Amino acid sequence: MSMEPRETVAKLVVAVLFAGTVVATAETRKEFHFKVHRRASVSVANQFGPIWVKPSSGEEVVVTAVLHSDKVEVDHTYSLNRVSITSHLLSGADAESGRVEYQVLVPADANVTLHSATGPLRAERLHGDVILEGNTANVDVRDLVGGHVHIKTLDGPVTLTNVSDGHVEITSVGGDVALNSVNGPLVHVNSTSGRIVYDGDFGGGGEYSLMTHTGDIEATAPSYASIDVMASSTQGKVENDFPLQPTHTSLAAKAGSAFAGTMGKAASSVRLLSFSGKIHLKKR
Amino acid sequence: MTCEEFGRVLPELEGDHHNIEQEEHLKTCSFCSGLVSDLNAISAQARLLAEDQEPSPRLWNSIAIALRQEGLIRDPQASARLLGLRLGRWRLAWLKPVTIALVVGAALLLELQRIPRETPVAQQAATSVPVIGTADGVSQGSAIDADQVQLLNLVGSRAPAMRAGYESDLRAVNAYIRDAETSVRNNPNDAIAQQYLMNAYEQRAMVYEMAMNRALP
Numbered sequence: 001m002s003m004e005p006r007e008t009v010a011k012l013v014v015a016v017l018f019a020g021t022v023v024a025t026a027e028t029r030k031e032f033h034f035k036v037h038r039r040a041s042v043s044v045a046n047q048f049g050p051i052w053v054k055p056s057s058g059e060e061v062v063v064t065a066v067l068h069s070d071k072v073e074v075d076h077t078y079s080l081n082r083v084s085i086t087s088h089l090l091s092g093a094d095a096e097s098g099r100v101e102y103q104v105l106v107p108a109d110a111n112v113t114l115h116s117a118t119g120p121l122r123a124e125r126l127h128g129d130v131i132l133e134g135n136t137a138n139v140d141v142r143d144l145v146g147g148h149v150h151i152k153t154l155d156g157p158v159t160l161t162n163v164s165d166g167h168v169e170i171t172s173v174g175g176d177v178a179l180n181s182v183n184g185p186l187v188h189v190n191s192t193s194g195r196i197v198y199d200g201d202f203g204g205g206g207e208y209s210l211m212t213h214t215g216d217i218e219a220t221a222p223s224y225a226s227i228d229v230m231a232s233s234t235q236g237k238v239e240n241d242f243p244l245q246p247t248h249t250s251l252a253a254k255a256g257s258a259f260a261g262t263m264g265k266a267a268s269s270v271r272l273l274s275f276s277g278k279i280h281l282k283k284r
Numbered sequence: 285m286t287c288e289e290f291g292r293v294l295p296e297l298e299g300d301h302h303n304i305e306q307e308e309h310l311k312t313c314s315f316c317s318g319l320v321s322d323l324n325a326i327s328a329q330a331r332l333l334a335e336d337q338e339p340s341p342r343l344w345n346s347i348a349i350a351l352r353q354e355g356l357i358r359d360p361q362a363s364a365r366l367l368g369l370r371l372g373r374w375r376l377a378w379l380k381p382v383t384i385a386l387v388v389g390a391a392l393l394l395e396l397q398r399i400p401r402e403t404p405v406a407q408q409a410a411t412s413v414p415v416i417g418t419a420d421g422v423s424q425g426s427a428i429d430a431d432q433v434q435l436l437n438l439v440g441s442r443a444p445a446m447r448a449g450y451e452s453d454l455r456a457v458n459a460y461i462r463d464a465e466t467s468v469r470n471n472p473n474d475a476i477a478q479q480y481l482m483n484a485y486e487q488r489a490m491v492y493e494m495a496m497n498r499a500l501p
Contacts, residue, residue: 095445115497117443117446133494135446135449135494136449152490152494154449154450154453154490154491154494155449155453171486171487171490173453173456173457173487173490173491174452174453174456190483190486190487192453192456192457192460192484192487193456211479211480211483213456213459213460213463213464213480213484214456232476234467273476273479273480275460275463275480
């Protein structure tokens, strides 16, 4: 290689390293520690950027925030057993410059509330109540036991994995909702146009209601599922893979658009309802 | 006292019993004093209804749906039919004017939100885009009204990139409400139809709530 191209490459490398350093120093990392007791309340409101909540090892809330620019600051309030974190957008902030990335460690029994327009929002391995709200935020919740879960999105997709023994209420206008191994006394999904996919055993003797306006519903359950099921689509097609025992119901069974019946001991109530989407109850 | 503050206490007012602050506002505001006159007239007429002129269950269903929509009924589990049955045990002679006043008051509170505030709001004509395609009788999209346009303009002024998404969601939810209302009208005692309607209103309330959070400074 001649000297000139080598010098050019060297200059390019230095320039890239310098640019990277400048970008890196524009970001600011902050860390906060709060001592709390049992069933602490922790809320984080972040217009732009992800929030990830995991359990901490002790009775402490640890918040790590990476601010993408000086056009956003992190405000916090701490009172007795309540911690509130808010990303405060300053004049001129936009989705990029106002972005903050949060990682929050909380005691596993804490009640957590997260708000973000863009997200993503993620909560895992907690057993307190969890409230997640986002516009287009991708919501991912996993391994929650015992606490109530309330999720609201406009178009953000929602995924729940291994959530049990609590109330689950999801409302989404257009976001797809996926429930994997989700069981509990109450599981309600209310969607306008999003697709709802359930893969579990409808266990726990609970009340399961998956309702949409135009979205499709696909529910997969094992052959040993113990359910009292009702499914109806006013304009869409309805399919069922299970041999159901007929049951007395106000729903008029209509081939292709409605069915009702029981499996096993009918421990759980399952309603799959859509105005015009397709519904399929599949056997795993 | 502003019109907004007066609107908040309006449902609690009884007849002509107002405090000094409310009296002063009514003397200077023809809009609010007109509202109070209308409410008093409705209440007076309602008292004349005989006890045996009990409204039909369908009317109670409609009132219950409207009250739930405005957040005045907190129990989402009570069916409209059950509400009608429970109310049948009460002495309706005094309950009727209260219920009618609540429904009218709720509608008036919405009307009061149209009153211009100190913060200037861009005034635009309501978008009157017709229903966007109907597939097999199910609405795919629905027009948005003047209040919703105002809300979208507020969102657009704070977060321009989000306006289109909110508008799309509002149209989808309006279509849902339209289909659900049709279903309830055709089958007023169908619990599933009522649940669809409550779900649809819940969806719209959520869109409003999130939009207001974006619109607030």
